[in-house]
Amino acid sequence: MWSDTIQVTTSSRSAAVDITRAVSGKIQEKGVSEGLCVVYVPHTTAGVTINEGADPAVMDDVMTTLDSMVPWRGPYKHMEGNSAAHIKTSLVGSSVQILVEKGRLQLGTWQRIFLCEFDGPRTRKVRIALIPASA
Template sequence: MYYTINLKTNKRIESVDITRKINEIISKSKLSSGICMVYSPHTTSGIIINESYDPSVLEDITTFLSDKVPHNIDYKHIEGNSDAHIKSSIVGTSKIIIFENGELLLGTWQGVFFMEFDGPRSRKVFVKLIKE
């Protein structure tokens, strides 16, 4: 069984902290420890783990990706979102995270983020829990 997080993004490039939603899923599952897989089934988005305390870190990440992979250059794919596909490939669409005592085992400042590269859109994130 898997769980679904439904998101509505508001910008073309945006980061959405989904840590709390994942921890809620773990809590409701009544599982104490295991592995949590977080997966985005979209080709123009990604999942990252990074600092959740200082929002400028995520701004730096999106700025870096936008500088290195610009939106409007002469891409072969002509739908206008080629850069989003490339950014998704760079950051990846899934993460595997240990959970213990009913919550994600993250560092003090870490959070799990859905990265939107072709918004605004309605999106899904799938969460699979595997008990220890």
């Protein structure tokens, strides 16, 4: 297994940043042709998801719906004032897994990998690990 880290800088409180190209680049850079890629975000106020990337309106809709479901201001007890970001991260999740075959991520035609920022702007770390297929 190998792992690496990329950094993603976000420019607003909430954002969905397509990181597919960066993740694919790390897979190709390592030269592993078969296995399982794990993308993990080690933050409590940012997550990662796979969704449609052909139409940017899809992720806009996802982020708008999350903002509606979990408003920034609410009856939260967390003193730091960013409870909404923590809740959204719990809903979206902190990792995704993608099969790798012939050195390529096996995403569907329209699928892309998105870092979901919920408490930005910030610079986020994204961990990428590849577990090679056993012979």
